[in-house]
Amino acid sequence: MSLEPRTPAAANGVVLEEPKRPAFASSSPRLRLNPNNDHNPDNYDDMQLDFSPEIFTSLERYLPASMLGKPRYDKFKFMREILLKYFPPGERNRIQKHREYRQKIISNYQPLHRGLYSMQPAATFVTAFLKAVSENTQESFRRIMSEPSPGIFAFEMFQPRFCELLLSEVENFENWVNEAKFKIMRPNTMNKYGAVLDDFGLETMLDKLMESFIRPISKVFFPEVGGATLDSHHGFVVEYGDNRDVDLGFHVDDSEVTLNVCLGKQFTGGELYFRGTRCDKHVNSGSQSEEIFDYAHVPGYAVLHRGRHRHGARATTSGHRINLILWCRSSVFREMKKYRKDFSSWCGECLHEKKERQRKSIGATKQELLRRDGESAL
Template identity: 70%
Template sequence: MSMDYATEKVRENGNGVELPSTQRLIPFENKEHSPESYEDMQLDYSPLLFSSLERYLPPNMLNLPRDRKVHFLSDILTRYSPQGEHTRVQKHRTYRQKILSNYEPRHKELYTMNAANFFVPSFLKAISENSEESFRSIMAEPTAGVYTFEMFQPKFCEMLMAEVESMERWVHDQRFHIICPNTMNKYGVVLDDFGLETMLNKLMEGYICPLSRVFFPEVGGLTLDSHHGFVVEYGVNRDIELGFHVDDSEVTLNVCLGEQFYGGDLFFRGVRCDKHVNTETQSEEVFDYAHIPGQAVLHRGCHRHGARATVSGHRVNLVIWCRSTVFRELKKHQNDFSSWCGDCQREKKERQRLSVAATKLELLKRNGISAS
């Protein structure tokens, strides 16, 4: 089975460049500082990016006026972006503005987080208790690192599907050319592009982060700071299946919204780091999951998976790829991921086994020598 990296179109070809030492962010997040909101400002990059980066400002800059901080951070971001990337960011901004100023939402209530109306009570209770015990009380972990639980109210799922239908009708009527959810799914919409970014960010911060902090701390679950939120659709005249891949995320939330369908099972095949992404699957890593409307699946982005053919009916899933800038940066400086990669773990065990064997042999030899 060959492996694909599912990516979001606009993130392809990102490169980094070295910054002059005079203009640097500090290497560790200042957790005591509460960042300001930049949502009301006209910016070249996501306002959320400015809020996340604020915690990395040199201490003497933290209390400067917002426009000074924006200036400093934009300068850094522009240096990081090769011209192509910068143009892409600008184009994407214009693209979103075009949608936002023309598309009339069908269910405005979806665009603001309303926990009591969105989530089922058991989920809300577990989140408010905020402990591993409370999370486990509403979850199953059918295979290591895959958590399933009831999350959304049926009304929310119906409204979101109706909203997506209305977005698609608008796209069709306007003959608007939309960006696909990612490089693999051709049917569906990027919810962030249609004005749901703020709501989905609240969903990530308030309702995914508490879980990822407990279940996925070693892959950036402690520091999720951005997301890519989209809906994918399968069935007749849509995508049929989804090939074997890893997500462009640290943690993925995948919720089946509906409707009626046969097939479409998710298949999981073990967690891997970039180096081992194409290695063989071990029998204990094989796990298949049948989607149930309203049920969420939470897994690491690097847990290799795909979706089997939806053989009849229509399947609609909400997918949120959650990312951590800090984790991605740290990953560049490491090469042993044995705390989560199945093959790094196997390699480490093998190294330990060889080392124990070598030590035993050495001891035997020494004993042999001293015995003679």
Template identity: 80%
Template sequence: MSLPGADRREVQGPSPVSGGGNGVAVASDLNRLAIVASNQSTSQRLRLNPNKDHKPDSYEDLQLDFSPSIFSSLERYLPPTMLALPRDDKVKFMKDILLKYLPHGERNRVQKHREYRQKIISNYQPLHREIYTMHPQTFFVPSFLKAINDNSEESFRSIMSEPSPGVFTFEMIQPRFCELLLSEVENFEKWVNEAKFRIMRPNTMNKYGAVLDDFGLETMLDKLMEGYIRPISKVFFQEVGGSTLDSHHGFVVEYGKDRDVDLGFHVDDSEVTLNVCLGKQFSGGELFFRGTRCDKHVNTGSQSELLAHV
């Protein structure tokens, strides 16, 4: 995991995670949401502080313009008079607020991306449906699950090393899950090629890879973030909203011959980044973390002499 704004370099795929298997990167853009409605009557204004005792509804079964976890988070800010209303009424109220504060161009982008994603999900047939639902016992190694269940800084540090301030490494994913996820990604890419379907790449820097959320894994990754990343970020990244992470951007990228061979110096657009090594046999894969943002940390081209193994 990396502190938001940490400058880093990736070369020929992420470095292996001990016991976790294999070489591709999964990253999460995890953002904090705090919106206050100013044009509503007093009884319909959002709360200034969240109602932490309120258990919000689940919105994962709905087709929404925004991540379901955003609605669950925003529900805690609803005025007391609205908390007992039917879920559909709360959705409409929250959606109106979110759309009001979204620029017109962004609304169009969100709508087009929703249509794009729905077209994929309607036509793509998953190969390993078991990875589309969170199964902690088969996804995670026992040491990681124990640390999460104990839920303390001491338990987290017991499985971690900190090679650089704000950068933590630890065993997390079962090798079998890595194999299934890689197989699913390969199956998706095969479908893309056969269907001649043009997909959006994970970011502006990588030419090879896929966005996991776009072919059905969004709900599972939401569970991953909420139940297994947020407890850790709450402890180690509190100062940047680690306890209120409520959205993500999950993707894989590919490195190798006839693929991307490196990733230049850059700053992640996230509060917290989780890199998971999924690759098969490979060499290289070093990561270089230069620190949090400052005048010296700007985008550069690739320079092999800057590499350091993490």
């Protein structure tokens, strides 16, 4: 098996080209860095748009103060100009196709357990997890979590009943896909099986899961990779066993923080193996012995790690294993990353290089001092 990490490039199919910086003249107004949450945005549902109306409604909170009082059409033109720079036509086309794909599922698929489609914390999480998140402190999180290897957190998360319901919903969706001979998109380029939960209606629920439960934890444990600013996700299930995927190759996720929860059912094998966190430049570098760690999945239990923490899943040797995966992303972190070269706060190899530079520089300084001492003694 190759140990070359592969970035699952097509992830949820949303691969954005490098955004080009808007070429505004320096005197032109710019978007605000933080949203104006007091502003009540207009509704764009009735307009013929080439981007989803919700994008305009969301973006409106970022408009400069001078634009906010302008007529709706002026705001629309201003925002569209920005969006066009960030989404080239091919990308826009792909997003439009994906929107139609989801629409087709939503209008034909009959959910089995409607309760799953809105976040119901008391029916979803085990009590200890809920308590830790409501306390929202490093101590409360540490109380329910183990950190068996640096940057890998394991904890009990879902109630058995919630796992059962979600498994049966996924099964119901897959039966519908087969009966309707519907061609579904798989979670990413690495899986032949599994399903994207966001595509059949669970996007809002998973957004809530990320915002209210994963982001507070990530803010504490992964601040250096945008843990506090997670603002989008890709949520899916992976499936292993007979007539399913067997294992998963060595890779990094297209996420800043990944939540991986085992839903069941009964299985042997399927352990995750981790090999240290790396930036793009060092993604293929070797591992230190202390970075080598294996984790055995337990139904109901979650693993939380940086997306750049290199990992893979060993063969599921018997039974059937289904895991919920939530790739959580931060647009702010991705934008800032473009202007940085040193990632020693989270990349094991950048840190190693930095220490090496410091060691050399201290050595050179010592040499210089010794030389000066020698000269003055003459």
